[in-house]
Amino acid sequence: MSFRTAHFTVATRFALIEHGRNRFAMVLVALFVPVWTTLAYLAMPDDPARMRLRATGETLAPHGNELTEISGALNAVTLITGFMMFAATFSGSGFDRRLALAGYPRVPLVLAKVTALALVSAVVAGYATAVTCLAWTPRQPLLLAAALFCAGLTYGALGVGFGSLLRREVEGMFAIVMTSIIDLALQNPVTSSGADAPVVRYLPSYGAMQASTAAGFSSSPVPGHLAVQLAWFAAAALVAVAGFRRSTRSSLSSGAPAPPPRQEGGTVGLPAPRRSAASSPTPPPTPTTPPTVSDTEAD
Amino acid sequence: MEVRGVHHAYRRRAVLRGIDLRLRAGTLCGIVGENGAGKSTLLKVVSGELRPTRGTVRHTGRFGYCPQHAVLNDALTVRQHLSFFRTAYRLADVRYAEEVMEVLGFTGYAEERAGVLSGGTRQKLNVTLALMHDPQVLLLDEPYQGFDWDTYQRFWDLAVRLRNAGRSVLVVSHLAYDTARLDELWRLDGGLLRPDEAGAGA
Numbered sequence: 467m468s469f470r471t472a473h474f475t476v477a478t479r480f481a482l483i484e485h486g487r488n489r490f491a492m493v494l495v496a497l498f499v500p501v502w503t504t505l506a507y508l509a510m511p512d513d514p515a516r517m518r519l520r521a522t523g524e525t526l527a528p529h530g531n532e533l534t535e536i537s538g539a540l541n542a543v544t545l546i547t548g549f550m551m552f553a554a555t556f557s558g559s560g561f562d563r564r565l566a567l568a569g570y571p572r573v574p575l576v577l578a579k580v581t582a583l584a585l586v587s588a589v590v591a592g593y594a595t596a597v598t599c600l601a602w603t604p605r606q607p608l609l610l611a612a613a614l615f616c617a618g619l620t621y622g623a624l625g626v627g628f629g630s631l632l633r634r635e636v637e638g639m640f641a642i643v644m645t646s647i648i649d650l651a652l653q654n655p656v657t658s659s660g661a662d663a664p665v666v667r668y669l670p671s672y673g674a675m676q677a678s679t680a681a682g683f684s685s686s687p688v689p690g691h692l693a694v695q696l697a698w699f700a701a702a703a704l705v706a707v708a709g710f711r712r713s714t715r716s717s718l719s720s721g722a723p724a725p726p727p728r729q730e731g732g733t734v735g736l737p738a739p740r741r742s743a744a745s746s747p748t749p750p751p752t753p754t755t756p757p758t759v760s761d762t763e764a765d
Numbered sequence: 766m767e768v769r770g771v772h773h774a775y776r777r778r779a780v781l782r783g784i785d786l787r788l789r790a791g792t793l794c795g796i797v798g799e800n801g802a803g804k805s806t807l808l809k810v811v812s813g814e815l816r817p818t819r820g821t822v823r824h825t826g827r828f829g830y831c832p833q834h835a836v837l838n839d840a841l842t843v844r845q846h847l848s849f850f851r852t853a854y855r856l857a858d859v860r861y862a863e864e865v866m867e868v869l870g871f872t873g874y875a876e877e878r879a880g881v882l883s884g885g886t887r888q889k890l891n892v893t894l895a896l897m898h899d900p901q902v903l904l905l906d907e908p909y910q911g912f913d914w915d916t917y918q919r920f921w922d923l924a925v926r927l928r929n930a931g932r933s934v935l936v937v938s939h940l941a942y943d944t945a946r947l948d949e950l951w952r953l954d955g956g957l958l959r960p961d962e963a964g965a966g967a
Contacts, residue, residue: 469855476852484840487878560836564894567813567830570853717816718824736864736923737930 477578499542506538517655521676522686539594548621548642555629566714587618609681616695617674623702630709771820782956793928798953804937829900835891839880854898862897885911
């Protein structure tokens with residue numbers, strides 16, 4: 467395996483291990499997704515909620531509880547992926563910097579994080595779709611999964627951005643939670659009379675909300691709105707990459723050599739101990755007597 | 766390694782006011798100074814972690830940097846750390862790192878996650894990651910924090926072995942213990958580096 471491939475595979479493997487060992491996130495995935503979506507489905511009235519779906523131009527009257535369940539699934543997926551990526555970025559930024567200064571190329575590090583985010587988003591989105599299908603049957607389950615996946619990607623990238631820019635953990639968690647609440651609450655016609663307002667088009671999960679609603683209650687494909695969501699992901703990812711570049715840059719000029727590799731198979735052993743005055747044991751830490759003059763210069 | 770005219774300030778507070786330093790091959794050097802004197806700032810500048818306000822840093826060979834606080838990934842085991850940095854340094858294997866672990870006495874923790882290690886063992890791993898690629902210049906910021914006495918002794922023996930093999934080792938500390946082990950000793954005071962009056966000797 468070439469070092470270029472090794473850089474990517476090793477970083478991806480460890481990024482996935484790190485996410486897998488985030489026990490709180492695993493509990494959230496296992497419990498929060500079904501609890502939140504099921505409660506939304508059971509607790510909300512099933513009265514028809516008349517709405518106009520911009521994505522298809524159709525006027526729909528879905529059950530209010532099913533519409534809220536979709537909103538709940540989006541909320542759960544975005545919070546989980548945002549939290550996981552924020553936690554990994556916040557706690558790992560110093561480690562990433564150390565790796566980069568040690569010579570680890572930053573492109574594979576970034577690609578590994580994107581790959582891990584994509585896998586996490588795919589798993590959580592698939593799980594949320596499956597839970598949804600247990601309660602009722604969306605018209606286009608695959609589109610629902612795709613919409614949840616794209617929303618998860620977007621909030622994961624936002625989580626990386628918050629993790630790079632914010633200084634305290636609580637700030638990042640608050641930022642993710644509030645962004646998701648404002649984003650989704652404003653778009654839900656059951657809870658918001660402003661769901662038709664033009665401003666909602668500029669919210670981070672607008673594309674996913676439109677696509678997932680179409681998935682639930684329409685048979686029309688909406689690739690344009692998935693593309694809108696992917697554009698949000700791209701924009702958030704750009705901010706995240708800029709933050710990552712900033713936090714991992716080296717101030718040493720490009721002329722300064724990165725640690726060159728030792729040749730494959732050219733292992734060097736640790737120098738053997740040598741008996742010398744300098745290597746003899748010294749008494750426990752106490753102020754020492756002035757040593758003899760060194761033959762080295764001290765500039 | 767050559768440092769010339771390095772200045773650094775945090776906003777209006779000048780910390781480094783013109784540092785000149787040349788680290789020659791095969792020397793074991795120390796920089797001491799009081800808390801807040803700018804020792805860690807200087808090492809961050811020298812390692813490339815921090816951009817100086819003014820001045821230049823030049824490395825002519827590979828170097829290793831051990832930060833003051835252990836910078837590890839708590840989710841990964843000791844062996845996974847070695848694997849990650851083996852890839853970073855493009856090493857064929859981790860035998861050198863395992864030798865360092867043997868010297869520092871923590872080979873038994875290879876499968877433990879960093880998050881459950883004691884402070885001293887985390888610091889041993891911190892040091893190991895800095896020198897597992899056999900750097901020509903080794904920059905160590907308070908490297909023996911949390912070490913027990915036996916490990917402390919073995920750390921210095923290791924530093925001397927590296928020096929004797931032609932490596933340059935720079936140790937920064939707020940304590941001027943063991944100056945007799947050093948070839949050169951400087952004191953960072955008022956943002957300037959001066960030969961320590963207590964001196965140093967091989």
